[in-house]
Amino acid sequence: MSWLVTAVLLFLCLPAWGQVELSGALGWGGKAVAGRVNPLWVTLYNRGTAARGQLVVAQQVGSGWRGTAQWSLSLPALLAPGGRASFRIPWPVERGVRRVELEFRSGGATLGASQLTVDLVATPLAGAVGPPGQLVLPLEELDDPLLLSPLAELVVNRPDTLPSGVEAALSTWRAYLGGTVVGGETGWQMSWPPAQDLAAAVLRAPAPRPPLALLVLGTTAYLLAIGFALPPLAREGQPARTATLILVSCGLALSIPVLYEPPQPFIAYQWTITAPGATRYSLDLLALAGTQAGQWQGEGRWLACLPAGDGTWAGQDIAWELGPSGWITRVFLELGEARVMWRLADTSQGAAERGQTYRVTAAGALIRAEDGATAPPERMFAPGLLPVWKGVRATLTEGDLVTVAHGVVSRGQERRHWFQLRVEAQ
Amino acid sequence: MSGFRFPPALINSYHALAILAGLAFLISAVAPVQVGGLRTYGAFLGTPFFLGVTALLIGVLGLHVGGAERHWEGEVPGAARHRVVRLTGLLTVGWALLTPFVVASRLLQGGSWPGLGLAALFLLVCGWWWAAAGLAVAGRLESGGTQFLVKYGGLAFVYFAPLVLAIPVSPIVILSRLWDGPDAVGLGGIALYGGLDLVVVVLWLARKS
Numbered sequence: 001m002s003w004l005v006t007a008v009l010l011f012l013c014l015p016a017w018g019q020v021e022l023s024g025a026l027g028w029g030g031k032a033v034a035g036r037v038n039p040l041w042v043t044l045y046n047r048g049t050a051a052r053g054q055l056v057v058a059q060q061v062g063s064g065w066r067g068t069a070q071w072s073l074s075l076p077a078l079l080a081p082g083g084r085a086s087f088r089i090p091w092p093v094e095r096g097v098r099r100v101e102l103e104f105r106s107g108g109a110t111l112g113a114s115q116l117t118v119d120l121v122a123t124p125l126a127g128a129v130g131p132p133g134q135l136v137l138p139l140e141e142l143d144d145p146l147l148l149s150p151l152a153e154l155v156v157n158r159p160d161t162l163p164s165g166v167e168a169a170l171s172t173w174r175a176y177l178g179g180t181v182v183g184g185e186t187g188w189q190m191s192w193p194p195a196q197d198l199a200a201a202v203l204r205a206p207a208p209r210p211p212l213a214l215l216v217l218g219t220t221a222y223l224l225a226i227g228f229a230l231p232p233l234a235r236e237g238q239p240a241r242t243a244t245l246i247l248v249s250c251g252l253a254l255s256i257p258v259l260y261e262p263p264q265p266f267i268a269y270q271w272t273i274t275a276p277g278a279t280r281y282s283l284d285l286l287a288l289a290g291t292q293a294g295q296w297q298g299e300g301r302w303l304a305c306l307p308a309g310d311g312t313w314a315g316q317d318i319a320w321e322l323g324p325s326g327w328i329t330r331v332f333l334e335l336g337e338a339r340v341m342w343r344l345a346d347t348s349q350g351a352a353e354r355g356q357t358y359r360v361t362a363a364g365a366l367i368r369a370e371d372g373a374t375a376p377p378e379r380m381f382a383p384g385l386l387p388v389w390k391g392v393r394a395t396l397t398e399g400d401l402v403t404v405a406h407g408v409v410s411r412g413q414e415r416r417h418w419f420q421l422r423v424e425a426q
Numbered sequence: 427m428s429g430f431r432f433p434p435a436l437i438n439s440y441h442a443l444a445i446l447a448g449l450a451f452l453i454s455a456v457a458p459v460q461v462g463g464l465r466t467y468g469a470f471l472g473t474p475f476f477l478g479v480t481a482l483l484i485g486v487l488g489l490h491v492g493g494a495e496r497h498w499e500g501e502v503p504g505a506a507r508h509r510v511v512r513l514t515g516l517l518t519v520g521w522a523l524l525t526p527f528v529v530a531s532r533l534l535q536g537g538s539w540p541g542l543g544l545a546a547l548f549l550l551v552c553g554w555w556w557a558a559a560g561l562a563v564a565g566r567l568e569s570g571g572t573q574f575l576v577k578y579g580g581l582a583f584v585y586f587a588p589l590v591l592a593i594p595v596s597p598i599v600i601l602s603r604l605w606d607g608p609d610a611v612g613l614g615g616i617a618l619y620g621g622l623d624l625v626v627v628v629l630w631l632a633r634k635s
Contacts, residue, residue: 215455234437246523
């Protein structure tokens with residue numbers, strides 16, 4: 001019987017298979033740089049009737065001895081009969097990636113699939129905007145700073161002709177991703193903190209602790225009450241007293257949420273850094289830990305940072321999905337395990353919080369602008385900010401202004417400690 | 427419920443059940459100072475520890491209830507229907523004693539009420555099965571030593587052998603799966619033990635009538 005069902009299903013699915021043709025290219029000039037976010041261009045061509053579905057991009061990261069993780073992305077697509085659709089996706093590539101799978105799914109059926117072989121290089125590329133150059137990049141593709149990530153340096157032949165979007169992308173790339181514009185101005189560059197320091201920061205967060213003294217007291221009282229209530233129940237067969245005792249105890253147990261808020265399953269530390277001259281985007285770093293094992297879901301497209309200490313990709317799966325309200329990232333967290341991620345966020349989406357402003361002295365100390373107080377940063381800043389501050393401090397010079405804000409917010413399944421650090425060069 | 431008396435020998439069993447469940451509850455509520463400590467501590471000593479102990483305790487209590495009911499029947503013979511009602515009643519007393527700890531544990535950890543309800547239901551059907559097993563063993567074997575070996579050896583085998591063999595029929599695994607949010611294993615566990623209970627009840631009633 002089962003063979004018949006399989007045959008019928010195959011018969012129903014086969015006509016749809018191959019309806020959508022997928023093609024693509026990964027990396028500038030066909031070269032994908034390991035450890036960077038490379039541009040992935042995907043084109044869909046619909047040879048059949050109109051199709052609404054999902055473009056799914058997936059790859060396996062890692063190797064047999066370092067463990068493997070599955071990264072996948074899905075975004076909605078609507079294809080007219082005979083129509084084409086093109087997508088440009090910032091796609092992170094790591095060592096060990098051999099191929100990228102492309103698939104178009106509609107209503108549970110696969111209407112087309114393809115595979116890209118990855119031409120992986122270890123060294124970042126050098127490029128140019130406008131001839132001559134080693135790798136000439138189309139200007140219209142440079143509006144997203146993430147796509148500049150595979151480049152180490154870029155020659156800009158006519159800087160005065162750059163559109164403002166490209167200019168913002170270039171300054172963001174230079175400030176946060178370590179790029180160099182040859183012949184262009186040099187400026188502040190972010191020194192990234194080690195991912196293991198960020199993971200350690202979130203793992204040092206206080207664990208949710210129930211009111212133990214109260215629980216010991218309540219348990220003892222309950223057990224004593226049972227000790228007195230059960231013998232009469234055995235002798236006299238009057239369960240009312242024992243039943244009342246148990247019901248009252250359950251009632252008291254139900255009042256626990258009044259005294260103690262059940263912990264959110266996830267604790268997050270988010271650091272937002274805004275660099276001088278690159279204020280269109282901020283660099284967001286996120287360290288997550290689970291007080292329970294489970295799937296975390298967050299707004300935005302967060303990319304993975306692998307802490308060097310652990311060194312394994314096992315369990316570092318990520319799923320990105322483009323929904324009606326934008327990108328969503330999903331990762332699975334084991335109990336007490338940390339994951340570190342990052343993204344470039346458009347600063348026009350959210351307002352910066354007011355905070356304390358400090359001026360950097362020649363000796364590297366800080367003077368609080370508000371009252372002139374001076375102290376080592378370790379005493380002025382919240383401990384959670386220090387892992388990122390260590391990276392930022394090395395790049396500061398006398399007279400630079402640093403504005404710091406932090407707070408805690410609980411929303412949904414997450415308790416998030418946020419830190420904002422804005423640098424203004426003098 | 428008026429006139430519901432039970433063998434005095436069970437008082438110790440109920441007390442032991444409540445004390446051990448209370449201790450397991452308190453141990454599971456102790457938490458490390460930092461989130462990072464949960465990785466090594468919480469995976470074993472948190473809620474999984476409480477659930478494992480609770481699942482084991484309800485099985486042991488079931489065996490005690492079955493054995494006590496057998497001796498009680500020797501003194502006060504009754505119909506099979508009465509036996510079913512009494513086993514259910516005796517087990518419900520132990521189950522009710524556990525309930526405040528189960529409810530408190532759920533509230534401390536956070537989670538869904540359906541998971542709590544199904545876990546409580548499973549404790550009842552699982553305990554009832556072991557009560558029936560305890561009664562059957564006490565009725566068929568004369569030697570106290572052999573009874574001990576068969577009852578507790580059987581309990582240990584059913585609870586721990588599936589863990590070693592990674593077969594999801596151990597009450598410890600079933601209870602955890604129901605607690606985390608009912609899935610096929612958890613619901614299958616309720617169906618398995620509930621089905622076994624039903625078979626026992628039908629056989630008893632058919633034999634006596």
